[in-house]
Amino acid sequence: MTAPAGPNNLRGLRSFRQKSGPALITCVYLLAACGFAREARAELEIVRLWTGYKETSAFVRLREFLTGREVTGGATVLRTDPAVRDGFYYTLRLADTERGALPAGVVVLSVVPPDGTRATEYRFPFAPSDRRQVRLEIGLTGEAWTHGDTLPLAWHLEVRDEAGRALVSRESFLWSENTDKAPPG
Numbered sequence: 001m002t003a004p005a006g007p008n009n010l011r012g013l014r015s016f017r018q019k020s021g022p023a024l025i026t027c028v029y030l031l032a033a034c035g036f037a038r039e040a041r042a043e044l045e046i047v048r049l050w051t052g053y054k055e056t057s058a059f060v061r062l063r064e065f066l067t068g069r070e071v072t073g074g075a076t077v078l079r080t081d082p083a084v085r086d087g088f089y090y091t092l093r094l095a096d097t098e099r100g101a102l103p104a105g106v107v108v109l110s111v112v113p114p115d116g117t118r119a120t121e122y123r124f125p126f127a128p129s130d131r132r133q134v135r136l137e138i139g140l141t142g143e144a145w146t147h148g149d150t151l152p153l154a155w156h157l158e159v160r161d162e163a164g165r166a167l168v169s170r171e172s173f174l175w176s177e178n179t180d181k182a183p184p185g
Helices: 007-040 062-067 173-177
Strands: 046-055 074-081 086-097 106-113 119-128 134-143 154-161 166-171
Touching: 007 166, 046 154, 046 166, 074 166, 074 173, 106 134, 106 173, 119 134, 154 173
Parallel strands: 074 134
Antiparallel strands: 046 086, 086 134, 106 119, 106 154, 154 166
């Protein structure tokens, strides 16, 4: 039979604390370390990805006529030629599920054009955002996309942090099948 808890059983409680104290402290440290490790490896994910050709008219809003400035609707628009809006776009919604804010980084996009020539790699740096989700409009415009509304043969998109570490990536089905996809250089 166990002794009832109370002031008469303090000796047993002190003995328990003395014996299990180091183990308890170790458990607390391990739990804290796991929490810090989880915070350090923020989870970035591509929530949604759309691809397609867009004409200039898809970006023109009424407010642009009034102000003279492009209205992006909250999206970050990155283009190979900022002066040209017609082109093939990769629209992605990124979310940082751990930190709640998106760190700065770079989107690396490799594309095999419709004519089947070797892949070309494009880099689009983006600024950090304090929002949990952001929409990026990555556009191959101007000389980078002269194929009109024809789809690329294959593509690979990778989001990297400022140090160059890959955080998340997506690719077309044919990218994994294409053996000659390495960008030149």
